[in-house]
Amino acid sequence: MRKVIAAVAGLALVVGGVAMTGGTRTATAQGGGTIEAEVKYNGAAVIDKLKVNKDVEKCGTEAMIEKIVVGGTKGLANAVVSVAGAKGAATAKKASVDQHGCKFVPHVTAMTAGELELKNSDDILHNIHTYSTANPSINKAQPKFKKVMTEKFEKPEIIKLTCDVHSWMLGWVAVMPHPFFGVTDGNGVTKIENVPPGKQTVEVWHETLGKQTKEVEVKAGQTTKVAFEMKK
Amino acid sequence: MRVAVVIGLLALGGLPLSASPSFAQAGDANAGKVVYGRRCVGCHGVKGDGKGAAAELLTPAPRDFTSGIYKIRSTANKIPTDKDLFDVITYGMPGTSMPPWSVLPEKDRWNLVAYVKSFTPEKFKEAPKKQGLPKEVASSAESIKRGKEMFEAIECNKCHGADGRADGPSRPELKDEWGQPIAPANLTKRWTFRGGASRVDIATRLATGILGTPMPSFIDSVEKPDDIWHVTNYIASLGPESPSYATLLTASAVKDAIPDDPNAEFWRKIPVQHVPLMGQVIVDPRNFNPAIDLVSVRAAWDDKEIAFQLTWDDPTLSQPDGKQVSADVIALQFPPSVGTGTERPYFLMGDTSDAVYQLRWEHGKGVVEATANGPGKIVPLEGSEATGKGVFQNGQYRVVIKRPLASKGASRLTFRPGVFTPIAFQAWDGGAGETGTKMSLTSWYYLRLEEPQSNRRFVIPPVVALMTLAAMLLVVRAANRRR
Numbered sequence: 001m002r003k004v005i006a007a008v009a010g011l012a013l014v015v016g017g018v019a020m021t022g023g024t025r026t027a028t029a030q031g032g033g034t035i036e037a038e039v040k041y042n043g044a045a046v047i048d049k050l051k052v053n054k055d056v057e058k059c060g061t062e063a064m065i066e067k068i069v070v071g072g073t074k075g076l077a078n079a080v081v082s083v084a085g086a087k088g089a090a091t092a093k094k095a096s097v098d099q100h101g102c103k104f105v106p107h108v109t110a111m112t113a114g115e116l117e118l119k120n121s122d123d124i125l126h127n128i129h130t131y132s133t134a135n136p137s138i139n140k141a142q143p144k145f146k147k148v149m150t151e152k153f154e155k156p157e158i159i160k161l162t163c164d165v166h167s168w169m170l171g172w173v174a175v176m177p178h179p180f181f182g183v184t185d186g187n188g189v190t191k192i193e194n195v196p197p198g199k200q201t202v203e204v205w206h207e208t209l210g211k212q213t214k215e216v217e218v219k220a221g222q223t224t225k226v227a228f229e230m231k232k
Numbered sequence: 233m234r235v236a237v238v239i240g241l242l243a244l245g246g247l248p249l250s251a252s253p254s255f256a257q258a259g260d261a262n263a264g265k266v267v268y269g270r271r272c273v274g275c276h277g278v279k280g281d282g283k284g285a286a287a288e289l290l291t292p293a294p295r296d297f298t299s300g301i302y303k304i305r306s307t308a309n310k311i312p313t314d315k316d317l318f319d320v321i322t323y324g325m326p327g328t329s330m331p332p333w334s335v336l337p338e339k340d341r342w343n344l345v346a347y348v349k350s351f352t353p354e355k356f357k358e359a360p361k362k363q364g365l366p367k368e369v370a371s372s373a374e375s376i377k378r379g380k381e382m383f384e385a386i387e388c389n390k391c392h393g394a395d396g397r398a399d400g401p402s403r404p405e406l407k408d409e410w411g412q413p414i415a416p417a418n419l420t421k422r423w424t425f426r427g428g429a430s431r432v433d434i435a436t437r438l439a440t441g442i443l444g445t446p447m448p449s450f451i452d453s454v455e456k457p458d459d460i461w462h463v464t465n466y467i468a469s470l471g472p473e474s475p476s477y478a479t480l481l482t483a484s485a486v487k488d489a490i491p492d493d494p495n496a497e498f499w500r501k502i503p504v505q506h507v508p509l510m511g512q513v514i515v516d517p518r519n520f521n522p523a524i525d526l527v528s529v530r531a532a533w534d535d536k537e538i539a540f541q542l543t544w545d546d547p548t549l550s551q552p553d554g555k556q557v558s559a560d561v562i563a564l565q566f567p568p569s570v571g572t573g574t575e576r577p578y579f580l581m582g583d584t585s586d587a588v589y590q591l592r593w594e595h596g597k598g599v600v601e602a603t604a605n606g607p608g609k610i611v612p613l614e615g616s617e618a619t620g621k622g623v624f625q626n627g628q629y630r631v632v633i634k635r636p637l638a639s640k641g642a643s644r645l646t647f648r649p650g651v652f653t654p655i656a657f658q659a660w661d662g663g664a665g666e667t668g669t670k671m672s673l674t675s676w677y678y679l680r681l682e683e684p685q686s687n688r689r690f691v692i693p694p695v696v697a698l699m700t701l702a703a704m705l706l707v708v709r710a711a712n713r714r715r
Contacts, residue, residue: 166405
């Protein structure tokens with residue numbers, strides 16, 4: 001009996017996942033709700049600057065280490081918003097990070113467990129050096145002729161990405177156990193769609209400002225707004 | 233048991249019996265703990281956390297076994313094989329404070345492997361996954377050429393420098409897993425490679441990377457698999473596997489004018505003599521981790537002057553800022569005069585009763601002659617006649633210091649051919665914060681000015697030969713006559 005339920009649930013999830021990639025409308029019609037999260041930070045942006053002594057034609061003469069990026073309406077960018085404890089199948093879209101201008105673009109990537117595509121569009125040597133505990137940490141050279149590498153991250157955790165050649169390069173990959181997540185844009189806003197209706201805990205994670213959670217009631221076919229204010 | 237293993241291996245057939253005498257053995261962690269307590273705690277600490285009593289003085293820091301991170305692996309995953317750990321214990325880590333423990337019985341070393349692993353049993357649950365290497369490519373001019381191309385394409389220079397002297401632009405930024413500054417290897421000094429100097433060792437490090445450091449894995453990051461070997465062959469071509477140190481220094485007698493230019497062709501013809509330097513650890517402040525470990529010396533003299541060409545690696549041309557960065561300096565030290573006995577001034581810049589005479593070259597200032605009566609008691613001599621010229625290129629200084637043979641006054645040494653003249657060296661890497669007594673040095677060596685070889689050697693032997701021939705002919709003739 002249990003097996004049957006599990007199988008049905010699994011099937012539902014797969015259908016849900018497929019539907020999601022197909023388009024949000026169908027998914028909403030199937031009974032999911034939308035969470036619109038707005039994350040604010042009432043402090044100043046923290047962007048460390050560093051003089052660059054190499055590869056200036058690619059990296060520029062001044063590197064920026066974006067520890068806290070704040071938009072015009074005090075919106076906090078680069079925060080990962082997710083539905084805590086949710087379950088769901090992997091998204092079909094392969095996540096991708098580019099090393100461009102000696103920066104990880106995007107600065108924060110969220111993905112479901114699986115493959116991550118690492119691009120090097122700089123035409124110079126970078127090395128992907130990850131700091132992780134659940135997944136094996138890697139340190140692989142990516143010379144200029146190696147435009148794309150694919151790495152697997154199987155376990156949910158937040159992984160730091162660095163490059164030893166360009167010590168200011170910093171990126172984050174949030175590997176999620178479910179597809180209900182988003183990363184805030186320059187205005188501190190992100191939307192999570194197809195969230196199962198009911199009481200849900202929304203969690204925000206930011207590399208410098210830490211975590212916060214809030215309870216929300218998700219209703220089918222409706223958008224639930226939730227606001228966070230992060231503190232130091 | 234051992235016999236069974238051997239028979240087993242033979243039965244499998246074709247399994248190469250490696251040159252290493254040791255088969256992997258299952259060690260006994262409890263027995264290893266006893267050996268550890270006697271031999272290892274001083275640096276690695278009772279808890280294995282790398283915080284032993286001596287740890288704060290050591291760079292690189294002793295391994296923290298509780299991290300389960302091991303630099304030297306022959307594996308594609310993070311787990312070293314028992315043999316990897318055994319080899320590090322047996323051969324030590326060249327260029328660090330970890331000595332080779334081959335003096336310990338082999339059994340003890342296997343027991344140590346078991347004990348070291350017991351600090352992080354959870355990390356060793358996963359089995360080591362051997363890193364395969366492409367089929368070995370023998371070194372050849374062609375392979376070295378390809379290796380150099382690939383070295384440049386994969387930008388090894390970013391950390392290791394264009395000529396491999398650890399002076400790449402990323403050097404100042406490099407940090408290890410614990411956030412501590414870490415220096416890239418000087419590829420021209422293979423004998424300091426942590427995981428060994430052989431070509432297989434180099435290829436393995438390239439393939440696997442060095443865990444816990446910025447050195448990444450290159451096995452999938454070269455154009456063709458063979459390139460691992462080509463780059464290896466190129467790196468191996470940058471320097472000897474082990475250094476040959478001089479014991480007695482010789483200044484060659486020359487007839488040509490001695491050039492000031494350290495890059496002049498002249499110096500290539502003068503034999504090079506390598507001198508190892510140690511950190512100064514006698515007086516405070518001490519230098520436990522000297523930056524300069526080797527000075528290469530070429531010396532020449534003619535009837536007027538003597539000159540020294542000194543070459544050493546230094547990753548940065550230091551611009552003194554009065555705080556962290558001091559000037560890069562090298563000093564040649566002699567007694568003020570050479571007596572008939574064996575007595576010499578104290579090698580560490582003399583003392584109050586016996587002074588030393590120094591030729592000191594400082595980047596940006598040139599050469600001064602000085603007298604010293606102990607560290608910090610250096611007095612420049614008036615009316616210096618010494619000259620010097622230095623160049624800095626790709627992480628290396630080359631300096632020529634010159635002086636007339638004859639002295640002016642009692643404070644300066646007069647150089648004479650055929651005399652064993654005491655000589656010592658001191659060096660400071662200002663960029664590494666070395667100044668004052670924080671320096672590298674040698675104790676006394678001897679310098680001998682090679683006797684000038686006159687043209688008589690081309691005249692006398694033929695004359696003697698001719699005379700001998702004539703004498704023989706006379707004898708033969710006399711003998712014939714008697715008959």
